[in-house]
Amino acid sequence: MPDSTVLLPTNNRPANTGSSMNDDASRLDGIAKVTGAAKYGRDVYVPNSLFVAFVRCPWGVGELVSSNRDAAMKVPGVLDVELTKKEGQYHGATVGHMIAESPAALSRGMSELACRWKRREAKTRLAEEIGEEPPIGEAAAAALAKGSKRLEADYSTEVQTHSSLETHGVSIDFKSDSAVVYASTQGTFSVRDGLDERLKLKRSQYEVVCEYVGGGFGSKLGGAGKEGITAAMIAAKYNRPVYLFCNRAEEHLDTGNRPGSRTRVRIGFNDDGTIVGGEIRTWGSVGPNKSGGGCNVPSGRYNLGDTKKAHEDVALNAGMPRAFRAPGHPQGSFAEEMMLDEVAFACGLDPLALRLKLIRSDAIKEMASLGARQIGWDNRRPTGSQKGVVRRGMGMGITSWGRFPAAVEAEVVINQDGSIEARTGTQDIGTGQRTMVGIVTSSTLGVSLDAVTVRIGRSTLPEGPGSGGSVTAVNSAPAFIAAAEDAKRKMLEALTQRMNAEPGELDIADGVIRRGERNAVQWKDACAMLGNAITGKGVNNRATVDADKTTGNSGGAQFVDLEVDTETGVIAVRRIVAVQACGRVVSRKLAESQIIGGVIQGLSYALFEDRLLDRVTGAMVNPNLEWYKIAGPCDMPRIEPILWTKDGTGARPLGEPPTIPTSGAIACALFNALGTPVRSLPLTPDKVLTALGSGERA
């Protein structure tokens, strides 16, 4: 029997139709995106633009010995070369920039510049830079000793680059007393905030526009960035439009990444799987500035007894980390889920049974049981029991995410011509913010979705948050409900007067003004009766969030079914079931897309993604999309998102949580198939074969 609080995948939902605010709505920007009409920042070529490129360090540590500025300046079309630094501390570090009239002039100028670099020794390996490990703490040692068994293991993950398909940058349409900044950003307003001094304009004189953004995943948070700042300064200096976007290599090298990690687990546990305690020590591989390497384990999702945590960031000569979809979590989740599977194996326990004992949240326990039924966990074979060439494995992982408050101002405008506008400056980076705003507004107002025009992604619109921390939908939805209710109340008040109706007699349903039980006035005629346009306002802030009891944290559980070829070491993931707490689903299709997308990124992280640094030079050897491998169509399993709507009537954060447990669940499934753990991501064939070799010798 389908459970009415669970929404099965879209193509299989006979019993659940109508369970979200809008089951069938498609993205409002779908037509723009399938016809090529959608203009991203990188698509805006303003006539007479200057083109700018950064001069970058080619080595892990490089000293700029000489360059031929004069030759570069002689190239027709090159306007200026500015070299501001003498040294770079990572491959891709900027030491200056060149300005030219065209991309072609820029590339000729760059080759004429002929920078000569002296290469110095670079730190490229996390394992080698960790240094002397401090001894285990006294309390942790005591807890460790209390268990009847112990696990000592090292887990590691490699650096993942965001690889947004639209690279970082801006196109600035600069006129002497005004400017429009077309930015590829996750924070319309944070870009605005950083540019007034650079553009030498007042905030009222320029607008930041990002109606379409080609991905970001965390890397486009935090202001205009060096791309925006440099372009703005050049625009003001030359009084001309400027176009500055990174190329693919620069995007890998210098726009952030998910740091690598090492997790050293020393825990004691009893024969029944109870974790007594011990120590989990983590290290994060970061850039030369030594920050941002968080690795979130223990996550707090499991009862791990008296387990102490310690963390240290380790500096490397490599591009610096930035927030990446659930920062610190996939790394930590991989280590934690693998650790639990190894404990279960040592105790002869089913890993699901062990988790059901250790998971702190009752809701996540229910989701885990549901996911296990959906994947067919009963068919899972005991770990290490298979001897064939191709072996099957099942694994699982869980997730959780907090609900973070953010300030949102929302406006719903009803015009006398019958048009309706929902307005907020917050951008849509692919999450579906635009559509979510439209659905919430239309259903609150009582009109159809296509009656509402959504205006987003402009700094001249009401202020909203950046797309980080999964905050946009959960904080924007209440603001737009309030704004639409305000607009509706004002409209009905005005109409009550004009129609000589009793207070409370009028209502709006299906885009028609209702008077008691009957349809009284069509929408357009009603709007024509209004003396002026109506503006409904709504806000969301810390106080409204604290007062709202309908929403809360998010949780989930994922299950993986895979095959591994023990002769080649190649893994083929067959199925992934993702149960995700969603609260009240605004848009069914878009909610599912967030989950599917998170799972696919997690799969790609688990199996393929690896920023490779040359040990000698410190250069990244795969700053492209053929050797930095991202999962493609042929790597896809069947993915079954299950929306869990049991816990509350408010929206829940959905962007980040689905990508957290996927890699750990895949690694656990691999352990189940092989009988020997692979403790290092990505799970490449060489590691699988090495693990098999050492496992079979043991």
Place this chain on the structure above:
Amino acid sequence: MPSPSDSIDPANGVSRRSFMQTLGASAAAASITSSAQALEQRPSLKREPGVEGPGPIDIVLDVNGQPRRLRVEPSTTLLEALRLQIGLTGTKEICDRGSCGGCCVILDGKLVNACMMFAADAAGAKLTTVEGLASGGALQPVQEAFIRHDALQCGYCTPGFLVASAWLLKETPKPSLDQIKKALSGNICRCGTYTNVFNAVLEASGQPVLIDPILS
């Protein structure tokens, strides 16, 4: 498990069939063409061999049925000409070296990456970009299916996927799931829309979309 002729999905009007049956059919299907294979078949060059440049040259590109007269540097790629000179920015620059499919266009019936050829080499050929897929304001079924199945998130890879999908459906009107995966294997999506893309292409070719067993 539902039977092949079973219920109609009220959302999209497509009859349901089991995933396994779809898979079975695809396993039996014959030759598979991939975008990678197609790219190896170089389009026939319409111009006589000779020396061009070093100065700018005049060419005419036939883009979406419209002649476009351009003066380009000989080294200008087709992608640069489309985006910077003609202003057709639907075709995306993502990797700029033929490994992502973001700049897929159809050139004389072949699927090519516009970043991997010179604009001058495309002169005289018939080009279709994402902007040319819809004709007379009407979307192609595959474009409508992309929207209906939410086969796009940020939308930056979408033009490439759509052009490759439209090309596939012309070459292979009823592709199997396996053929769809292989045909799109030259395209990368970072948001993670692949499975919805498969459904969109299946639906656009009049075939049942992927479904899952009912939870009991």
